[in-house]
Amino acid sequence: MNIELIDTNLLLILLGAILAILGFGLTIYGVSTWSKKGNRIAKRLDKFIVSEDQSAGDSTANQIILREIKGSLFSRTIINWLKKVFNLLKKFTPEKMAVDMEHKLTIAGNPANMHAGEYLALRFLVVSVGITLAFLLNRDFNNINMNSILYGIVIIVVCLFLPEVWLKGCVRSRQDEIRRGLPDALDVLSVCAGAGLGFDQSLQKISNYWDTELGHELKRATQEMKMGSSRAEALKNMSDRLDVDDFTRFVAIIIQAERIGMSYADVLHSQALQMRVLRQCRAREIANKLPAKMILPLALMIFPAIIAVILAPAIPTVLGIF
Numbered sequence: 001m002n003i004e005l006i007d008t009n010l011l012l013i014l015l016g017a018i019l020a021i022l023g024f025g026l027t028i029y030g031v032s033t034w035s036k037k038g039n040r041i042a043k044r045l046d047k048f049i050v051s052e053d054q055s056a057g058d059s060t061a062n063q064i065i066l067r068e069i070k071g072s073l074f075s076r077t078i079i080n081w082l083k084k085v086f087n088l089l090k091k092f093t094p095e096k097m098a099v100d101m102e103h104k105l106t107i108a109g110n111p112a113n114m115h116a117g118e119y120l121a122l123r124f125l126v127v128s129v130g131i132t133l134a135f136l137l138n139r140d141f142n143n144i145n146m147n148s149i150l151y152g153i154v155i156i157v158v159c160l161f162l163p164e165v166w167l168k169g170c171v172r173s174r175q176d177e178i179r180r181g182l183p184d185a186l187d188v189l190s191v192c193a194g195a196g197l198g199f200d201q202s203l204q205k206i207s208n209y210w211d212t213e214l215g216h217e218l219k220r221a222t223q224e225m226k227m228g229s230s231r232a233e234a235l236k237n238m239s240d241r242l243d244v245d246d247f248t249r250f251v252a253i254i255i256q257a258e259r260i261g262m263s264y265a266d267v268l269h270s271q272a273l274q275m276r277v278l279r280q281c282r283a284r285e286i287a288n289k290l291p292a293k294m295i296l297p298l299a300l301m302i303f304p305a306i307i308a309v310i311l312a313p314a315i316p317t318v319l320g321i322f
Contacts, residue, residue, distance in 0.1 A: 013137055013151070021159060024129065028112075028122070106264040107243045108170040109213060130159025174213055175244050180215045182246055183279050186272035191264040199223060199254075217242060232258065246275060 102116040114122070134152030140146055185206055193200035200222065207219035217238055224234040234253045239251045251270055257267045 007190075020133070020154075021126075021155075021162065022130070024126070100142070104167060106241050107174070108167060109174050111170050117164070118225060119167070126163055127156070127160045130156045133159075137293075175242070177212070177246050178214045178217075178242055179282075180279065181210075181212055182244070182250070183272060183275035184208070184220070185214055186250070186268060186275050190265065190268040190272045193268050199264050200231065219272055244276065 046183045079210055093237070098116040098120070101119055105114060105116060105119060107113075134155050135147050137152045137155070161299065187200075189202045192205055193199065202224045203218050203250045207215050207222055209215075221234045224237065225231060229237075235254060239248045242248075253267060253271060254264075257264065
């Protein structure tokens with residue numbers, strides 16, 4: 001009886017630990033989302049709030065209220081403290097690991113404006129939380145059993161791989177979004193090139209009207225070209241930031257067409273047609289995988305219920321026979 005009670009308590013502790021880890025992750029996500037919204041509101045308020053220096057230089061400024069302290073209380077306290085902790089842990093990060101992680105975060109679009117040092121520091125904090133929870137499960141060294149040790153190992157492993165799984169999910173979702181929007185972008189580029197616009201002007205036209213990840217990257221590429229980078233260099237940098245196979249092939253074809261002097265309109269038209277065909281084939285591939293993915297939920301949830309409904313009326317008869 002005591003063993004069953006101990007197992008129940010350990011199970012409840014494990015569930016509580018898992019919920020605590022999930023709550024910690026949701027809290028970080030909520031804080032990052034809220035801070036982004038707060039920055040947007042602060043930027044809008046800056047249009048109406050003028051500092052003392054600006055008001056002294058421009059007597060005609062429509063000053064509403066003097067801003068003495070910028071940012072919210074949360075950003076000036078908790079966010080500032082977390083940044084100090086991250087900067088302290090960032091100093092002990094190996095350089096090669098930081099470079100590889102920075103590349104992955106760049107592909108993911110730097111979620112929550114996070115770079116390599118902040119991500120590795122966050123991962124260290126999550127692992128520290130897992131080790132602390134595992135220690136709390138096994139704090140009684142006189143009555144340690146295999147179940148508590150197993151639960152502690154599971155918690156540490158989950159905390160170790162949870163940030164990496166989250167980052168891979170961000171990378172996959174952003175690449176899928178760019179891959180889905182690439183055929184539409186090439187269609188617009190083809191139309192703009194057919195109407196007489198140059199390639200750079202077509203990229204700028206798309207970046208001004210598309211509020212998507214691909215539109216933001218195209219806008220960054222046009223800004224690099226305005227700063228003096230060549231078209232091939234700006235597109236190559238964009239290809240490295242995205243790491244999408246379809247876009248990498250498109251960039252290679254555009255660079256080759258520029259070298260040999262081909263017409264951009266013809267190249268863009270053929271590439272747009274090819275990308276649409278690839279998107280259709282990819283959608284069919286996903287649809288063909290669905291039956292195989294449905295086998296496990298059917299076997300675990302649908303079939304047992306059907307068998308219970310079919311065999312339940314026969315159970316009293318069979319019991320009456322015996």
